[in-house]
Amino acid sequence: GQQVMQIPQYQHVQEGEDFTTYCNSSTTLSNIQWYKQRPGGHPVFLIQLVKSGEVKKQKRLTFQFGEAKKNSSLHITATQTTDVGTYFCAGRGSGGFKTIFGAGTRLFVKA
Amino acid sequence: EAGVAQSPRYKIIEKRQSVAFWCNPISGHATLYWYQQILGQGPKLLIQFQNNGVVDDSQLPKDRFSAERLKGVDSTLKIQPAKLEDSAVYLCASSSTDSNQPQHFGDGTRLSIL
Structure with missing residues (x-):
């Protein structure tokens, strides 16, 4: 069945450093969504990518969807302590109905 | 708008x-x-409803878990009997149409099995 893998599992950065998390699917995706979960909180939707090669930006966050629609990345420029949390990608398989979440990348930011 | 409760x-x-x-x-x-x-x-998705019909329940342990969404609005998830490995947070989410839309999550229920 469809699997969605994320790396790294954890990332410790100094405030001001950049951060990237990568998401890879075993099958072609129709879309990919990114969520952020703060410690003790619930996942909150960040963005959805649909088109092959799509790039979207939200302030310091840059999201990319691979040309083959099987991988994606989230890049944060100049991290801040407010960026702390776990970032999940969630992919919907082509022709499928359900969205599969990756295991997440937990970001720690040291001030 | 009010969130998922x-x-x-x-x-x-x-x-x-x-x-x-x-x-x-x-x-x-x-x-x-x-x-x-x-x-x-x-x-981990347990079950997905579209209105009051089940779209996917392939990962729902049906020998102990059940869920219903009568009238296509609110829903209940039941575990009977609970096992130690069921300790987890159970999250409910909703989206406007289908999984092509953003999912909005509730705060979850933290379940501890002793």
């Missing part, structure tokens, strides 16, 4: 007991999801 927030039971969780999605949202999130892992 879940209750209770916390539940502690002994193994082999029963437990039920309730979810009220965002008004007008057709799709409702129940996820299990074990500490340190990503949410």
Whole structure:
């Protein structure tokens, strides 16, 4: 069945450093969504990518969807302590109905 | 708009007991999801409803878990009997039409099995 893998599992950065998390699917995706979960909180939707090669930006966050629609990345420029949390990608398989979440990348930011 | 409401927030039971969780999605949202999130892992889809019909329940342990969404609005998830490995946060989410739309999550129910 469809699997969605994320790396790294954890990332410790100094405030001001950049951060990237990568998401890879075993099958072609129709879309990919990114969520952020703060410690003790619930996942909150960040963005959805649909088109092959799509790039979207939200302030310091840059999201990319691979040309083959099987991988994606989230890049944060100049991290801040407010960026702390776990970032999940969630992919919907082509022709499928359900969205599969990756295991997440937990970001720690040291001030 | 009001968010996804879940209750209770916390539940502690002994193994082999029963437990039920309730979810009220965002008004007008057709799709409702129940996820299990074990500490340190990503949410695992248990069941997905489209209105009051089941779209996917392939990962629902049907020998002990059941869920219903009568009238296509709120939903309940039940575990009977509970096992130690069921300790997790149970998240309910809803989206306006289907999984092509953003999912809005409730605060979850943290279940501890003793």
